[in-house]
Amino acid sequence: MDPRVQQFMAMIKAKNPGENEFHQAVQEVAESLIPFIEDNPKYKHAKILERIAEPERTIIFRVPWLDDKGEIQINRGFRIEMNSAIGPYKGGLRFHPTVNMGILKFLAFEQVFKNSLTTLPMGGGKGGSDFDPKGKSDNEVMRFCQSFMTELFRHIGADTDVPAGDIGVGGREIGFLFGQYKRLKNEFTGVLTGKGIEWGGSLIRPEATGYGATYFAQEMLSTRGESLKGKTVCISGSGNVAQYAIEKVTDMGGKAVTSSDSDGFIYDPKGIDKDKLAFIMELKNVKRGRIKEYAEKYGVEYFEAKRPWGIKCDVAMPNATQNEINGDEAKTLVKNGCICVSEGANMPSTPEAVEVFINAAILFGPGKAANAGGVATSGLEMTQNSMRLPWSRTEVDEKLHTIMKNIHSTCVKYGTKENGFINYIDGANIGGFVKVANAMIAQGVV
Numbered sequence: 024m025d026p027r028v029q030q031f032m033a034m035i036k037a038k039n040p041g042e043n044e045f046h047q048a049v050q051e052v053a054e055s056l057i058p059f060i061e062d063n064p065k066y067k068h069a070k071i072l073e074r075i076a077e078p079e080r081t082i083i084f085r086v087p088w089l090d091d092k093g094e095i096q097i098n099r100g101f102r103i104e105m106n107s108a109i110g111p112y113k114g115g116l117r118f119h120p121t122v123n124m125g126i127l128k129f130l131a132f133e134q135v136f137k138n139s140l141t142t143l144p145m146g147g148g149k150g151g152s153d154f155d156p157k158g159k160s161d162n163e164v165m166r167f168c169q170s171f172m173t174e175l176f177r178h179i180g181a182d183t184d185v186p187a188g189d190i191g192v193g194g195r196e197i198g199f200l201f202g203q204y205k206r207l208k209n210e211f212t213g214v215l216t217g218k219g220i221e222w223g224g225s226l227i228r229p230e231a232t233g234y235g236a237t238y239f240a241q242e243m244l245s246t247r248g249e250s251l252k253g254k255t256v257c258i259s260g261s262g263n264v265a266q267y268a269i270e271k272v273t274d275m276g277g278k279a280v281t282s283s284d285s286d287g288f289i290y291d292p293k294g295i296d297k298d299k300l301a302f303i304m305e306l307k308n309v310k311r312g313r314i315k316e317y318a319e320k321y322g323v324e325y326f327e328a329k330r331p332w333g334i335k336c337d338v339a340m341p342n343a344t345q346n347e348i349n350g351d352e353a354k355t356l357v358k359n360g361c362i363c364v365s366e367g368a369n370m371p372s373t374p375e376a377v378e379v380f381i382n383a384a385i386l387f388g389p390g391k392a393a394n395a396g397g398v399a400t401s402g403l404e405m406t407q408n409s410m411r412l413p414w415s416r417t418e419v420d421e422k423l424h425t426i427m428k429n430i431h432s433t434c435v436k437y438g439t440k441e442n443g444f445i446n447y448i449d450g451a452n453i454g455g456f457v458k459v460a461n462a463m464i465a466q467g468v469v
C-alpha cells in the first residue's frame with residue numbers, strides 16, 4: 024500500500040475504531056485521491072480529505088414502540104449528516120438488524136461523492152435503524168416509523184436534510200414517516216423523497232436505481248463496441264433495485280437469469296421475463312415472501328444459502344448489499360467470461376473482488392457511479408416539489424438517462440489511464456471529489 028494511504032488510514036482507524044465498512048470505503052477513496060491531491064496541493068493545504076472523512080454531525084437516538092402484543096420494543100435510530108458543502112444532506116434510511124454506526128458512515132461517505140457526480144445540488148447523509156421490518160405487521164411498522172420520526176423530525180427539513188429509502192425502507196415506510204413528519208411540523212414539504220405519486224412523489228423514482236445501473240452498464244459496454252443486447256445478466260437481490268434492473272435489462276435486449284434474497288437464489292436459464300418479474304414484485308412488495316417461491320412456481324433451480332456468482336454470465340449486477348462478491352467469486356465470474364460489473368448496491372464487491380476485476384481489466388462500475396440514478400431522481404423529485412409541478416414519466420426518464428451518461432463521461436474524463444483503460448473507481452472518486460472540495464475551500468474553515 025502507498026505509505027501516504029497507510030498513514031492516512033492509521034489515523035482514520037484510530038479515530039473510528041471497529042467501523043470496518045467505513046474504513047473500507049474511505050481507503051478505496053483515499054487510494055484514488057491521495058495521488059491526485061499531491062498533484063493539486065490546494066486540497067492538501069485545506070486538509071480536505073481529513074475534513075471530508077469526518078461527519079459534520081451524527082445523531083443517535085432511542086426509538087421505543089409497542090408491538091402487536093402490547094410489549095415495549097426498543098431500537099436505535101441514527102442520522103449521519105456527512106457533508107453539506109454543495110446542498111442539503113441527502114441520502115437514504117436503512118432499516119435492517121445489521122445497521123450500526125460503521126455501516127451508516129460508509130454509506131454517508133459514499134453518498135457525498137455520488138451526489139456530487141449527479142451534478143445536482145445535494146450534500147451527503149445516511150441514516151436508519153437496527154429495526155427489522157421482516158415479519159412485522161403493517162401496524163407495527165407504522166408505530167415504529169412514527170416513533171422514529173418523532174425524534175428525527177427536529178433534525179431534517181426540505182432545505183436541511185432530505186432522507187429517502189434504502190434496504191428495508193420502501194414506499195410503505197416513506198408513507199408512514201412522511202405522515203408523522205407532516206403531523207409534527209404542520210407542513211407539507213419535500214422533506215422525504217420516494218413519496219407516493221399522489222402526494223408529491225416523482226414518476227420513475229422507484230425505477231431509478233435499477234434503470235440507472237442498467238444504463239450505466241450499457242454506457243460502459245459501448246466503450247468496447249458492445250451492448251446489453253443478447254447478453255446474459257446475473258442479478259442479486261429481489262428488492263427495489265434488483266426488480267427494476269431486471270425490467271430494464273430485459274427492455275434493452277438482455278436476459279436476466281438470477282434473483283436472490285438473504286436465504287438463497289433462483290436460476291432461471293430462460294430469463295426472468297415481464298410476467299415472472301410481476302410475480303417477484305407481488306411476492307416481495309405485497310406478500311413479503313421468499314424468493315424460493317419463484318422456484319416452486321416456475322420449476323427452476325433454487326440454491327439455498329448461496330449467491331449467484333457461480334452462474335455463467337456476460338454481465339453481473341450485484342443489487343443486494345455490501346460485500347456480497349468476494350475475491351473467489353470475482354475470479355469465478357471472470358473465468359466464466361463476465362466482462363462487465365455494474366454495482367446497483369453500495370460497495371457490494373470486497374476490496375479483493377475489486378482487485379480481481381481491475382487486474383482482469385473488465386468494465387467495473389462502482390456503486391457511487393452506477394447506482395447514482397436513485398439519488399439523482401430523488402433530486403428531480405425535490406425540484407418538482409419546489410416548483411409544485413410534476414414532470415411526465417418520459418421527461419424524468421430522459422433526465423435520468425442523460426444524468427447517467429454524464430456520470431459515465433465524468434468517470435471517463437478522470438479515470439482514463441495512459442494505456443486507455445478506464446478505471447471507473449478513480450474516475451468516480453476524483454470526479455465526485457473536485458466539486459465538493461472546491462465548495463469547501465470557498466466556504467472557509469467550517
Ligand code: NDP
Nearest residue numbers: 189190191232260261262263264284285343344368369397
Ligand atoms: P430492498 O430492501 O428493496 O432489497 C434488498 C434486497 O437485498 C433484498 O432482496 C434482500 O433480501 C437482499 N439483502 C439485504 N441484505 C442482505 C444480506 N445481508 N445478504 C443477502 N441479501 C441481502 O433494498 P434496495 O433494493 O433499495 O437496496 C439494495 C442495495 O442497493 C443496497 O445496497 C442499497 O444501499 C443500494 N441502493 C439503493 C438505492 C435505492 O434507491 N433504493 C439507491 C442506491 C443504492 P431479504 O429480503 O432476504 O432481506
